[in-house]
Every structure is written in structure tokens, then in C-alpha cells.
Amino acid sequence: MRKSYYAAHVYMIVGVLSGLFYREFTKMKDFTGDSQLGLMHTHLLTLGMIAFLIVLVLDKVFQLSGTRLFTAFFWFYNAGLVISTGMMGVHGILTVLGRDEDHISEVVPLTAGFGHILLTVGLIQLFVLLGKRVNEHVRPSGTKSEQAETASM
Known part of the structure; x- marks a missing residue:
């Protein structure tokens, strides 16, 4: 449980800092358009x-x-999130610096796609584990009438 708490805490700090960076960096460069830097904060x-x-x-x-x-x-999801948002940052910075889509290396979206694949693998693992645990909690030890019969014996 501690891992999840620390991960949430770290992402809160990095998320807030990325919003601050977005605001100050675009202000410093007099950038008024859209970039992926604004999305990085919410992601x-x-x-x-x-x-x-x-x-x-x-x-x-x-x-x-x-x-x-x-x-x-935990590790697949974190790796995927770090890679995906890192590439959002790289793409956003390049956009603010004046690069258009034709002048941003294809490596950036390909790497972001790899990060999304890792996120997906992590989510699949979480749902498999959660499904197992839910089934353990839902599986009754018998019907109510069987439980009543057992209790009366």
C-alpha cells in the first residue's frame, strides 16, 4: 500500500510542477497556441x-x-506513464520553441505510443488481479439455506 501512496504523492508534486512549468515557459516564450505541455499537467x-x-x-x-x-x-504502469508524459513534455517544448509537426522527429510519437502500450499492459495486469480478488470475495461458501442447515447441526 505504501508504494501506491508514494506514487500518488510523487505524481501530485510532478503534476503541479508541470503545470507551473507550462505556464511560465509559455509566458517566457510569448507562446499563445496549443501544445501538449498543457495536457501533461492533467495527465x-x-x-x-x-x-x-x-x-x-x-x-x-x-x-x-x-x-x-x-x-x-506497478512497474509497467509507472514506466508507461513516465514515458508517455515525458514525450508529451518533449513534444510540447518543441512546439513552444516553434517546431511544427513536420519538424518533430517521428521518434517522439513512437516512444509515446510505446509508453501507452506499457500503460495498457499494466492496466490489464491490474484488472486480472482485481478480478481474482473480487471473485474470492463474491464466491459464497454455500446458499443461505445450506448455511442455516450447517449452523443448526
């Missing part, structure tokens, strides 16, 4: 902080952490 806060706060609650209820699937989810 870090939503996919980072809020997502890990939700995972923290799910972990408290379903005891997710401490398993191989949770560890795999």
Missing part, C-alpha cells in the same frame, strides 16, 4: 495521482499488493 494528476489513490483504496479492500501481478502492474 500526471489524473493518471498518476488520482489513479494511484484509487488503487490505494482497492488495495485496502482487496489486498492487492504483495503479489507478483501487483508488482508487475
Whole structure:
């Protein structure tokens, strides 16, 4: 559970700082258009902080952490989020500096796509683990009439 808390906390700090960077960098460069820097702030806060706060609650209820699937989810998801938002930052900075889409290397969107693949792999692992835990909690030990019969014996 601590991992999820620390991850949420780190993403909160980085998300707020990325918003500050976006505002100050675009102001300094007199940039008024759209760039991916503005989206980076919300992605870090939503996919980072809020997502890990939700995972923290799910972990408290379903005891997710401490398993191989949770560890795999944690590292795949974090790697994917860092790569994806990092490429958003690179793309946004290049846009603010005056590069148009034709002059931004194809490596940037390809790397961002790889980050999204890692995010997806992490989410699949989380849902597989969560599905197992939900099934364990839902599986009744018998019908109510069977439980009543057992209790009366």
C-alpha cells in the first residue's frame, strides 16, 4: 500500500510542477497556441495521482499488493506513464520553441505510443488481479439455506 501512496504523492508534486512549468515557459516564450505541455499537467494528476489513490483504496479492500501481478502492474504502469508524459513534455517544448509537426522527429510519437502500450499492459495486469480478488470475495461458501442447515447441526 505504501508504494501506491508514494506514487500518488510523487505524481501530485510532478503534476503541479508541470503545470507551473507550462505556464511560465509559455509566458517566457510569448507562446499563445496549443501544445501538449498543457495536457501533461492533467495527465500526471489524473493518471498518476488520482489513479494511484484509487488503487490505494482497492488495495485496502482487496489486498492487492504483495503479489507478483501487483508488482508487475506497478512497474509497467509507472514506466508507461513516465514515458508517455515525458514525450508529451518533449513534444510540447518543441512546439513552444516553434517546431511544427513536420519538424518533430517521428521518434517522439513512437516512444509515446510505446509508453501507452506499457500503460495498457499494466492496466490489464491490474484488472486480472482485481478480478481474482473480487471473485474470492463474491464466491459464497454455500446458499443461505445450506448455511442455516450447517449452523443448526
